[in-house]
Amino acid sequence: MNPMARRMFELVEPIGVLPYAADEPNETMFALGFTNYWDIYFAGRAAPLGRPTAEVVDALFYNFAPGEVARHIPKVWHTTTPEAATAARQAGCVAALRRILGDRVPTPELARATELLTRAATSAPPQGRPMYAALLALPVPEETLARLFFAASLLREHRGDGHIAALVVEGIGGLEAHVLLALDLPLPAVQFGRLHHLPAAQIEAVVDGLRQRGLVGGDGWFTEQGRAVKRRVEELTDDLAARPYEVLDAEERDELVRLLEPIAALLLAAQD
Template sequence: MTSLPPRAGRRCHNAVNPLHSTVYFSPDYAQELAGIGVEDTSAAYFAGRAAAIGAVGPGTVAATFYNFNHELIARHLPAVWDIAPPATVLAARMRAVDATLRRLLGDGVASDAMAEAARLALRATEACTRHARPLYAAHADLPVPEEPHLAYWHAATLLREHRGDGHLTALLSAGLDPLEALVSHTATGKGMSPGWIIASRGWRRGDWEAASQRLRERGLLDAEGALTSAGSALRAELEDHTDRLDRAPYEHLGTEGVERLTELAQGFLTTAVAAGAFPSYLRG
């Protein structure tokens, strides 16, 4: 293995991951899931992301997604599988990915750059590991699509869930429960708007305030809701811990490969954002 520059893997992840996420904000996704009978947005998200695991119940999704209220999940799972079984959901999700990327990237989906990005991202996934990484492991059992833009999205999904599974280990080690993780991440200024997070994750404003108070009592949040120096140090160590758990795919790809994949991914992301990939209310 080569020795990567500090945080090179994280920078690559931050460029690759958002293009994966575009599908869940896409009108194409809502249309495809509605077409198989799943019209509620929360049900569509839970089903689409969890379908690779199988027809699971709310407990499994609460465990693997981490920051969603179990009560919200239980409103939709396992009932959603009676409407559309996992294989049907996965097929609908892939149709939505295809439509979304073609709409956002135009000719970029069939470009040499896309083919190169797919090769690099898939090579990185060769060093991912299944053990103690349930969402990654479930997606790793899915076939790799043939078309480069779909193969790239598949690889981005694997890299996203591999890092995400490791991040949950880091959160548990830091003693942050689901809402404390959300509150402290939002306080870094890098998270999404609290109002959207509370609503989409199924929590109440009182839950958010209670979590904020717990963080204040630990000396991680000040009276205004900003991170203290201890809070900033904890969040920094969380990301460093996650980097350590997620270094294998990027070490395997090597410094030049990581730099090139980051460059390509950033180009696709810039194009997608300019095409309106993400709604403005995420930050509002």
Template sequence: MSPTPTLARRFWEAIEPVHAVAYFAPEPAEAARALGLIGWWMGYFAGRLAPLGPVRAPEASALCFAFAPARVARALPDAWAYTTPEKVLDTRLGAVETALSRVLPPVGTRHLEQLTDLLETAVEDCGHEGRALAAAWSGVPRPDGVLGRLWLASTVLREHRGDGHVIAVAHAGLTGLEAGLTHAATGNVPRELLQSTRGWTDAQWETARRRLVAKGLLDRDSRLTRSGGTLRRDLEHATDRLAADPVTRLGAAGVEEAIRLATPLARHLVDRGVIPVPNPIGAPRP
């Protein structure tokens, strides 16, 4: 039996689909192409890292180390020859607002304002020690509209959690690829989906698999061993623990209220197929 999800994990599950519209709705990709960015992945890395400025491939790979460095290097720094981080950020925010206005259920402005206020309050106490992406996105000026504000707050919170996950993985002595293999071994996300979206070759995947077998974390059928299962649970617990700042800021009652308000939005996005499940993020239907 799976352990009861922590409050921090339930909070993430409820708001992640709102952020993930940036990856799965067509409007952000179309906006990136209109700026001259070539291919979906160039738009992805430029859009996600734009608040950091014209970041290069080595730094981008360090921040997004679940992805194969070759995939990152095909996008950056070439993206900055076509446009600027400022233009990418501006068009991304506008495109996401357009997408959310199209795909969110008609819950009413007051519902969205209440949720947005809670998420912006949660952001206020997010520490940025070792969390470059969360720090960068927290410095983006708030948009005027509630949908832009909602997306930006959910983005800061998910990057805060994601940066914490990177810290936990690195502390456990795993590479980004090895962490991906252990994730696939849980059965929550198919190997094919993770490998194809993260850009790892079959040879790279096999080499990492052999390392994990040698470490006693996977068996020869790529299933988690007892030690591997313990490590994976420890990783998730550490990620939840490192995501405690917004939970502490809102308190249990505030987080539960945010979950109550966000869950109908997230379920609508999943049920309408805007956010697929399973997905490489690992976000379930709340």
């Protein structure tokens, strides 16, 4: 496993996940006129793509059950525009960062972390990275906290594009990926947050497909082959996620780790 890419994932993810882990982004999105969380999710994340069809969003997001995306795309654009959704999501995440980071916000350390992270986040080739490319086409914000969130979002989507590629290589579908993640926690698939809303028969059909391929045993848990597949997916995901950080030299990467560690710790504590 690529230790540098894995460590950067651990430190950047608490920033990139803010739209789903803090109250402020929900509040700014609800203020646009939305009335349920999943409209907010699809409007906020799909906004950099413009107005693609549900089929395109489903393909790019990869891990939703059949028909789920179409319940929100293109309906969300009757409520707001992609531009307004992007601005609202950013404003909410900036407010969350300001609340959680407090006295760290005006420090040179946070400014330096933002500079290094932005340089890394904007350096990778966009080819074969559709979600990353869509976000990369947007202007880089000038304000420090907005730029910090933007950089983390870029790196999150860059990693996500690579993760989907790794899943495709192993022949793992979107719902199957949720099952593998659940079992890795370890948690029964029917209890996993991204699956438990689905009909039990649908979840069992996904698990049964993995069982027939020898990835899940009769007890519903990983086989050795299943664990090996999950491990290969994670290793390839890390390898594919390393490219943005290659623009930084070794000293800069070490510096970025040191600067992000207290930021990530505060964000994780707030999310708990």
